[in-house]
Amino acid sequence: MRTYTELFAFSEFRVLFISTCLNVGASSMASLALGTITFTTTDSAALTALAMFGGPLVTLLGSTLLLSASDLLRPRFAILLIGALLTAVNAVQALPDLPLAVRFVLVALPFLAMSATAGSGIAVMSEILPPEGFVLGRSTLNIAVGVMQIVGYGTAGLLLLVFSTSELFLAAASTGAISLVLVRLGLRERPARATGPVVKRTRTVNRQLLGSRLLRPIYLCLWVPNGLIVGCEALFVPYAGQRAGFLFASAAAGMLVGDVVVGRFLSEQRRDRLIEPLRLLLAAPFLVFWLVPGLGIAIAAAFLASIGYGASLPLQERLLAHTTPDQRGHVLGLRGTGMMVMQGVGAGLGGLLSDVFNAGVTGTAYAMGILAVASLIVTATLTPGLRRSRPTPVSDPLNRPPSPVQRSAPPQ
Numbered sequence: 001m002r003t004y005t006e007l008f009a010f011s012e013f014r015v016l017f018i019s020t021c022l023n024v025g026a027s028s029m030a031s032l033a034l035g036t037i038t039f040t041t042t043d044s045a046a047l048t049a050l051a052m053f054g055g056p057l058v059t060l061l062g063s064t065l066l067l068s069a070s071d072l073l074r075p076r077f078a079i080l081l082i083g084a085l086l087t088a089v090n091a092v093q094a095l096p097d098l099p100l101a102v103r104f105v106l107v108a109l110p111f112l113a114m115s116a117t118a119g120s121g122i123a124v125m126s127e128i129l130p131p132e133g134f135v136l137g138r139s140t141l142n143i144a145v146g147v148m149q150i151v152g153y154g155t156a157g158l159l160l161l162v163f164s165t166s167e168l169f170l171a172a173a174s175t176g177a178i179s180l181v182l183v184r185l186g187l188r189e190r191p192a193r194a195t196g197p198v199v200k201r202t203r204t205v206n207r208q209l210l211g212s213r214l215l216r217p218i219y220l221c222l223w224v225p226n227g228l229i230v231g232c233e234a235l236f237v238p239y240a241g242q243r244a245g246f247l248f249a250s251a252a253a254g255m256l257v258g259d260v261v262v263g264r265f266l267s268e269q270r271r272d273r274l275i276e277p278l279r280l281l282l283a284a285p286f287l288v289f290w291l292v293p294g295l296g297i298a299i300a301a302a303f304l305a306s307i308g309y310g311a312s313l314p315l316q317e318r319l320l321a322h323t324t325p326d327q328r329g330h331v332l333g334l335r336g337t338g339m340m341v342m343q344g345v346g347a348g349l350g351g352l353l354s355d356v357f358n359a360g361v362t363g364t365a366y367a368m369g370i371l372a373v374a375s376l377i378v379t380a381t382l383t384p385g386l387r388r389s390r391p392t393p394v395s396d397p398l399n400r401p402p403s404p405v406q407r408s409a410p411p412q
Helices: 002-007 011-042 045-052 055-063 075-093 100-117 120-130 131-159 165-188 200-209 216-233 236-265 270-275 275-291 295-321 327-356 360-389 404-408
Strands: none
Touching: 002 011, 002 131, 002 295, 011 045, 011 075, 011 100, 011 120, 011 131, 011 165, 011 236, 045 100, 045 216, 045 236, 045 327, 055 100, 055 327, 075 100, 075 120, 075 165, 100 236, 100 327, 120 165, 120 327, 131 165, 131 236, 131 295, 200 327, 216 236, 216 275, 216 295, 216 327, 216 360, 236 360, 270 275, 270 295, 275 295, 275 360, 295 327, 327 360
8 A cells, every 4th residue: 555545545544534633733732822821830941841741751650550451442432532531631721720730730631541542543543454554554644743733833823822822722622522523423443452451461561562672672762762852842932932833833844744755655675774864863953952043943953853753654663563463552552652751751851951051042952952962872872772673574572483373474
């Protein structure tokens, strides 16, 4: 499957695509509204970064105990549960004069639920599409994320010039409600992929995945360098103030370009060979922030760097190639949970570094430069381990000789 015409011929994929667009647009509007409230109230880069990107930190708790719910729950139910919670939270955030501590608790609630169902959406996409359509489908959903981040942040930035943050939260809640209706009517329910006690299964599969010399470097490459660069993006508001929406939009546009090129135009072999160059590209442009660039150069750097997020597509392809279908929700959920946790860590670290440098535009720029250097170092360190998972005729997530059953299994 190499064309968008073939991809969008699947009606349920169209539902997932539109739902993703609506949810990302809503989340972007709500995120900028909360970041604006936090920075206006506290003048703290660290708290602002945590307000916008720190919510995923709470997923660490649930992922250690409940992540297998991604395979044990019916997929549509899991997707609706998260969507309903996000919509309700945005509606409550619209209340004026809500204490900042309460706002932070509200942000944490959906992420706690996500820690149990993080892989449901992508796993159900892999069931809707044939195996050869996974990368194109995944890249297309990433494109939806990129486009709607541009639309969401750009629209939110313009709306904040006219409307209040409360009205922005209401717009986000309304958008989320539309998505809920669409999923309920357009996505059929499917049975759970696995059975068993959720806590025991979660711990067992986590040990298998993270204990594998083959898979562990893939997960770390998906989590750590990306999380550090998200820490740079979390400082856009302290760096650019009310013009931060342009930086967020530029970063989303770069991610869009990377996903289109990698997911649509490159063969499996070529996109796999580009993993390492793209991972370096993700961090290198942010080195320019050591020079405290003007807005135009900063926008260009954010755009170029975000093209590097395209490396996540072939890395996810490797995860599926080396694991089994009954673990698919858990495998992809662990990727998503770890990614969100590291985004929160990166955002918190970036905010702390900015505050150490006494905040301000210069201190914030230096913090971004430090995070970029750290990302490059981590990328170089993980490269030898990542080579173990390069495509081979047969492979096993536990590094055992493959059995005859595994040799005859269809590619994942």
